[in-house]
Amino acid sequence: MADQVLVTLDGQVRDADAPFLYADDLAVVRGDGVFETLLVRGGRPCKAALHLARLESSARALELPWIGPGPWTHAAGVAVREWGGDREGWMRLVLTRGRESGGPPTAFVTVGPVAERVVRARREGISAMTLPRGISVDMSATTPWELAGAKTLSYATNMAALRYAQARGVDDVVFTSSEGRILEGPRSTVVIARGKKLITPPPEQGILAGTTQKALFEVAPDKGYVCEYAALYPDDLLAAEGVWMVSSVTLAARVHTLDGVALPPSAAAEDVASMVELAVEEVGVG
Numbered sequence: 592m593a594d595q596v597l598v599t600l601d602g603q604v605r606d607a608d609a610p611f612l613y614a615d616d617l618a619v620v621r622g623d624g625v626f627e628t629l630l631v632r633g634g635r636p637c638k639a640a641l642h643l644a645r646l647e648s649s650a651r652a653l654e655l656p657w658i659g660p661g662p663w664t665h666a667a668g669v670a671v672r673e674w675g676g677d678r679e680g681w682m683r684l685v686l687t688r689g690r691e692s693g694g695p696p697t698a699f700v701t702v703g704p705v706a707e708r709v710v711r712a713r714r715e716g717i718s719a720m721t722l723p724r725g726i727s728v729d730m731s732a733t734t735p736w737e738l739a740g741a742k743t744l745s746y747a748t749n750m751a752a753l754r755y756a757q758a759r760g761v762d763d764v765v766f767t768s769s770e771g772r773i774l775e776g777p778r779s780t781v782v783i784a785r786g787k788k789l790i791t792p793p794p795e796q797g798i799l800a801g802t803t804q805k806a807l808f809e810v811a812p813d814k815g816y817v818c819e820y821a822a823l824y825p826d827d828l829l830a831a832e833g834v835w836m837v838s839s840v841t842l843a844a845r846v847h848t849l850d851g852v853a854l855p856p857s858a859a860a861e862d863v864a865s866m867v868e869l870a871v872e873e874v875g876v877g
């Protein structure tokens with residue numbers, strides 16, 4: 592039995608073990624849809640407002656119908672009540688173009704348990720390798736149909752890159768552009784520390800605007816950190832005083848090894864971990 596909750600956008604709780612999608616759903620056959628993944632903690636969805644805003648902008652980029660945040664907030668509320676407040680979970684919000692044969696979009700919310708791998712990454716950090724993504728940082732400006740910056744359901748490339756790394760004993764991937772710039776992880780944003788400065792690559796270079804990084808940058812100035820968007824190269828990561836891959840469910844995973852090189856312990860490690868914890872509790876509370 593799946594340890595999951597499934598709620599459709601009409602607020603109905605469904606059997607998460609029963610067949611649900613049609614075989615011609617365009618998400619199934621084309622990856623044609625958008626989604627969000629967020630953390631459920633203390634019986635509520637974290638950074639809900641930021642995730643709903645990004646879901647809307649992804650939906651608009653794909654010209655999917657958007658009926659407003661209300662039904663999503665309601666369905667997410669039903670799902671967290673079903674899940675309970677005792678344990679953390681991940682929540683997915685999924686919107687697809689619906690059936691190829693026509694009809695309304697498919698829209699649902701699921702909640703499931705946070706994997707052991709995630710808890711370990713928070714606690715022990717991760718190894719990562721740089722891999723070329725084969726795209727230029729100019730891509731999003733010149734080829735809007737590439738949907739860079741939208742969180743679409745077409746994640747096969749991202750998952751293939753992770754399998755490539757994991758087959759070589761490495762936990763995660765840092766994508767680089769054809770110019771050799773740092774882009775992002777397959778499911779996270781790269782943030783580095785340089786003294787009391789936190790730096791992340793600009794979203795305009797064709798990457799997803801991360802809600803965790805955004806929330807971190809909202810709380811960090813109060814803790815004495817200057818936050819900046821700037822082009823980064825692999826050498827900047829090797830020379831940094833801390834490298835993190837931040838994302839909604841894993842939160843801050845410190846990179847302890849990059850391309851086989853052990854990175855020194857970071858003086859900012861505790862600060863960044865606690866600022867991300869604070870950020871997901873306080874920013875974008877819906």
Ligand code: PLP
Binds near residue numbers: 778780801803840
């Ligand atoms: N970049 C990519 C490609 C992602 O898939 C994700 C999250 O899934 C992120 C960045 C981080 O985004 P967030 O912090 O909103 O989870």
